[in-house]
Amino acid sequence: MTEQNTPKFDQLLCPLPLPYKDKVVMSHGSGGSMTKALITEIFQQHFSNAILDQENDFAALPLEGKDMRVVVSTDGHIVSPIFFPGGDIGRLAVSGTVNDVAMSGGQVKYLTASFILEEGFSLADLERIAQSMQDAAAEAGVSIVAGDTKVAEKGKADGIFISTSGVGFVDASVQIGGAQAKPGDTVIVSGSMGDHGIAVLAARNQLGFTTTIQSDVAPLNGLIRAALQAAPSIHVLRDPTRGGLATTLNEIALQSQMDIHLEETAIPVKREVRAACEMLGFDPLYVANEGKVIVILPERQAQAALDALHAHPFGKDAVVIGHVETPSGNTPRVSMHTLIGGTRIVDMLSGEMLPRIC
Amino acid sequence: MTEQNTPKFDQLLCPLPLPYKDKVVMSHGSGGSMTKALITEIFQQHFSNAILDQENDFAALPLEGKDMRVVVSTDGHIVSPIFFPGGDIGRLAVSGTVNDVAMSGGQVKYLTASFILEEGFSLADLERIAQSMQDAAAEAGVSIVAGDTKVAEKGKADGIFISTSGVGFVDASVQIGGAQAKPGDTVIVSGSMGDHGIAVLAARNQLGFTTTIQSDVAPLNGLIRAALQAAPSIHVLRDPTRGGLATTLNEIALQSQMDIHLEETAIPVKREVRAACEMLGFDPLYVANEGKVIVILPERQAQAALDALHAHPFGKDAVVIGHVETPSGNTPRVSMHTLIGGTRIVDMLSGEMLPRIC
Known part of the structure; x- marks a missing residue:
């Protein structure tokens, strides 16, 4: 990440009440911008080396x-x-x-x-x-x-x-990583968003209603192996855990210095998850997943990857949700063509939405 | 470890009051026999594989x-x-x-x-x-x-x-490990025992007096590299952390199916550490170290190893403390020729001596 894109620790802490400026707060564990600030300003500051700084x-x-x-x-x-x-x-x-x-x-x-x-x-x-x-x-x-x-x-x-x-x-020849997204690449997710976060909330009895939602937590190495065999030119693989799809795509956009454009109607969210999010005021794009993967790859291999994902139980609902573009502005960003026809910026999670989700 | 030498979980839990038979107690983290029982009866039971079961x-x-x-x-x-x-x-x-x-x-x-x-x-x-x-x-x-x-x-x-x-x-040719001690091998420690444990206790103000004892916590890879260059036939390297020298040597005795015989007068313990242990009723052989290593090797390379250890700041007080013998009984054991001329069995730590020492 280049310096101009890194949110400054002090800026991020400023909105907090003064007594918390010098203390760890729950948001530092959110996986969003506060976590990123903590990592950048404390851990990378001291541990910096070529491998760590790749931010995978x-x-x-x-x-x-x-x-x-x-x-x-x-x-x-x-x-x-x-x-x-x-x-x-x-x-x-x-x-x-x-x-x-x-x-x-x-x-x-x-x-x-x-x-x-x-x-x-x-x-x-x-x-x-x-x-x-x-x-x-x-x-x-x-x-x-x-x-x-x-x-x-x-x-x-x-x-x-x-x-x-x-x-x-x-x-040693494999170069998959968050910095490898290229203009024109297709963005795929392997299934529905937000299941894990909502299942954990349900287990805390914080929903106020019963639900059948199950966490998607699963080891994805078999699914990924199948995708790579079908589509060996995959550029980026990442699981949208803490901070959800929105935060993870923002990290990739920053690492690759690329815009990512999403189609809201294409993003799979289960009916029960959407209902729970609406009641709680959550956006499912920020809710954690533990058994889903984002695959970014050249368009020409997208269908082969989808076919391979669909053939695996953990990827049967895989779908194209967007594409990568050369940045239109100075700062790479994630934007979304919305249900109602407009376009909105999809930011990184700021603050804490769901503590201790993983 | 062969089955007959493994303390059974139930046996080890029996002495505890009934309400604690089904719960984690502080002794499970001591590094002694309760920790070993927990590992054997729960983790090894489920995770068992050829590498884990080597118990290094x-x-x-x-x-x-x-x-x-x-x-x-x-x-x-x-x-x-x-x-x-x-x-x-x-x-x-x-x-x-x-x-x-x-x-x-x-x-x-x-x-x-x-x-x-x-x-x-x-x-x-x-x-x-x-x-x-x-x-x-x-x-x-x-x-x-x-x-x-x-x-x-x-x-x-x-x-x-x-x-x-x-x-x-x-x-791949290196075979150093806890199961490699051989009859006649010399047992060396790189310096004084118990400094770390007593320094942490002092920081808790649990000594009732002030002391100048410092923890020995240090990375030992440079020291070990020097010892291996001088004495490439080293059989066992292990750091006597939780449970101290006594517990670590018992683990090695069990893994190698060998007796280990120690000379009490040879074991280096700093005067202040000994004084603190006497006041608190601790045996310094069970107190944790974080910057010391036990080296077990053929007698013919012992002097070369000692010379190399002495040349390094972390090994300047290295000394021979005992030797390895073919087991005299059915169960391998650690024994010690004491200050007053007798011989006593040195058991593994049972129970909890110093919680949260590392």
């Missing part, structure tokens, strides 16, 4: 004298509640990290898991979560090869937190 | 058709307080994971970091910790290449937790 959800590490790279990724998981319709923190921890590594276009092979447990946490729940992790790992074809367990006193954690890291391998 | 602090992953392995490790860090004499949670998170990877005998290259922050945590402290992480990473010659940040509500975490994972590379 994975890091591709060179292997001296070899024709492949080692791909790693890490994610902390603090979802609340830990069990929700369609999944649990264990399936989430495995799927989230498998997916981040898979977004490199490489093969995911191994996971590590660091558990932080709160004193008093149920051993039966821990066992159920371990089983769920192993089920998701087997589904993804990966092994959990190293782990660590720490215990914090009652009231100093919240049941269970799981940080997973993933290891995979990718041919 | 690192996992060495095969690279198809290559003459090297990728080495990964992961550790969560929840130390309290986050700043202590000689270090902080940032230096600890980098050093702990660098050291776990280095114990494979390979070269550590990359780290990932997953941050779990509590709402209200000081951004100035976060920045200080990030700087400390980068300083330790630079000292170790590694890059932090991927990260993640989550935020939990006030009262649902404790300031900051950091899970780090490390990536390194080792020649």
Whole structure:
């Protein structure tokens, strides 16, 4: 990201009440502009290096004298509640990290898991979560090869937190990443938006009504492998997790220095998810997904990719939602042709919409 | 580990009051026998695979058709307080994971970091910790290449937790690991025992007196590289962290199916650490270290290893503390020739001695 596009930490903190200017707030974990500011102004400031600064959800590490790279990724998981319709923190921890590594276009092979447990946490729940992790790992074809367990006193954690890291391998010739979107590229999503976020909210009984919505949490490496076999020229793969589709596309627009134009009517949102969002005042484009992928690729391979996605259970609702354009202004942006015929700018999430969604 | 040597979960939980039989207790995070039981009975039960079951602090992953392995490790860090004499949670998170990877005998290259922050945590402290992480990473010659940040509500975490994972590379021919101790091998430690644990206790004002003890927290990959150059036949490298020297040697004895015999008078413990332990009723052999390594190797290379360790600032007090023997009984054990002339069994830590020491 070039400097002029980076929101400044101070600017982003200014709207907050003064006592919070020097403290971590929930929005710092939203995955939106506050998270980006925290990363840019603190972590990148200190850790800066060529690999980290690429700002992908994975890091591709060179292997001296070899024709492949080692791909790693890490994610902390603090979802609340830990069990929700369609999944649990264990399936989430495995799927989230498998997916981040898979977004490199490489093969995911191994996971590590660091558990932080709160004193008093149920051993039966821990066992159920371990089983769920192993089920998701087997589904993804990966092994959990190293782990660590720490215990914090009652009231100093919240049941269970799981940080997973993933290891995979990718041919050195593969250049898939957020900075690779090109003018004319087609933008595909693999299915409906917002299922995970709304399912977690439902599990918190925050909807005020019952719903059948299930989280989409799933390891996508098999789906992505199928898409890559059918469409080897894919430029960008990314999963629209925290911050949702809108935030993720804004990140890609900034990394690639490209405009992205969407068709609102094309974006798949389940009826129940749309209804829940309307009642709660949410925009489903900002709600987290944990089993969906954005695929950006040359138009000539779009149909082949769609056919491959449709043939896989996790991609049966895949659809073209937009395309990439040369930037019309100084700042790359995401815009959308709306239902009612106008065009509006789709910004990155600012503030916190749904805390502890992953 | 063979089955007959594995303490059974139920046996280990039996001594606890009934309400805690089905819940996580602080001892599950001690690094001692309760931690081992939790890992064996829950995590290994579900995740079991050839690499995990080797029970090293690192996992060495095969690279198809290559003459090297990728080495990964992961550790969560929840130390309290986050700043202590000689270090902080940032230096600890980098050093702990660098050291776990280095114990494979390979070269550590990359780290990932997953941050779990509590709402209200000081951004100035976060920045200080990030700087400390980068300083330790630079000292170790590694890059932090991927990260993640989550935020939990006030009262649902404790300031900051950091899970780090490390990536390194080792020649496929290197076989260093906890199962490699051989009869006649010499056991070396790189310096004094218990400094880290007592320094953290001092920072909690739990000593009841002031002390000049500093944590030994440091990245040891340079020290280990020097030792390996001087003594390439090293069989075992391991850092005696949670559970201390006694617990770590018991793990090695079990993995190698060997007895280990120690000389109490040879084990270096600083005067202030010994005094603090006596006042608190602790045995310094069970107190955590974060900048020390146990080296087990053939006697013929012991002097070369000692010379190399002595030439490095982190190994200047390295000393031979014992040797490896063919097991005298059915169960491998660690024994010690004591100050007063007798011999006693040195068991694995049971229960919790010092919570949240790392």
